[in-house]
Amino acid sequence: MSGGLLLHLSAPMQSWGSPSQFGTRLTYPHPTRSGLTGLFACALGLARGSDLGELAALRYTVRVDRPGRLLRDYHTVGGGYPRERTVVTAAGGRRPLKEATLQSERWYLADAAFTVAVTGPAATATAVAEALRRPVWHPYLGRRSCPPAAPVLVGAADDPVAELHRLPLHREPDGKGATEVVFVHDTDPCTGRPPLTQVRDQLPTTGSRRFAHRPLWETLHPFTADQHAGTGTAWITALTAYTRT
Template sequence: MTGAGLLVHLAAPMQSWGSPSQFGTRLTYPYPTRSAMTGLFACALGLPRGSDLSDLAGLRYTVRIDRPGRLLRDYHTTGGGYPREKTVITAAGGRRPLKEATLQSERWYLADAAFTVAVTGPPATTDKLADALRHPVWHPYLGRRSCPPTAPILITTTGDPAADLLRLPLHREPEHPRPGMAEGCVEVVFVHDTDPGTGHPPVTQVRDHLPTDGTRRFASRPLWETRHTFTHAQHAGTGTAWISALTTYTRT
């Protein structure tokens, strides 16, 4: 099926969408980043680092946060318990003293999160990506190689993927009603990388835009948010219940 865009789904026990971090602390954004999506697609296409990414730079993304997940910290140490001649080498080429030999770091993940992403672009590019996601050259992962997806990433190609986000079943269980919301309904956050036409300014700036030459000099870009009410019937649950609902939707 040829269309102007893709619907992709990103779900895993752990995901990590790296944000600018310093030293031993590696943070994550609360939703997939443009640079990570570019990397995911480049992986499926089999593009080595340094490849021309100009066609991927023209893609536009709308992220639906099906399940925001929860933050999970992974604590690491390295270099401790060794004699000094085997401790971690410093930037100057020496060895750390024993009392400073153990290096500590922490990596942050999103646990049990799920996102559905509308990817819009020229049909020649989106059709190529659809084929690559069906038969990836290298296995795609969700931010880090330790985060493989739990289901096929490609849902379908479609002429208006952003509109489909409003109808596609949610990958989450029904929730208890919140104050001011009808029973069984929930507000779902959409994150847009172009102005959705609400008349509101961007809610934030994220530094996750890669240049087209494949180097890793990230630039900032604005993001907008909208909120949409989803009913109890649109909550498809998880596991096989969600897969069945998704299959029914894509075949109608």
């Protein structure tokens, strides 16, 4: 038996990690499978190394309400200390003073908003919904420095992908009538086209932390001006009205 959920992910900053080296931590332009799995595992109270097999059965369709904009955060660590307190090297020693400062940059999505349809086994969907209502550990949007700006769980739905076309859009109207909104699918939406791209965000269920690739498809769907619920109080009012219908 299958079940479904609707989630909303918006915050001043989000970061959905893509393959990166230490010096530069990039973000994908939309929520990732690994990031959503981590969000659910956090709410469920699953420790690192737990079996994630049940969460691996979930499927996602992401509606891009607002793509946001890229924001770079410049970091330094380890400078200004005496040699005995500099950053530890891989060999167990200490970095010399002239190389003590490590620099890195971390990328975020600023002011982005996404609505996510989750489908999968009914028991798993129900457990995730209950966990999001009463999380063991606070959920975050990709990084712990990115708490959500609103409750993540919108509610359960028999057909959450269909509800993505009804749920108010967290975006201001642009005055041009209908807007084409991007939907990102991790299963073929029956377009007859091959995947648009592949992303490396598929977590193993246990053991190794090596990520695998998965295909993604994108579709465009028109939303009329009256489906744009705006932001702030206007959007909250529209969302509340939707959840009561």
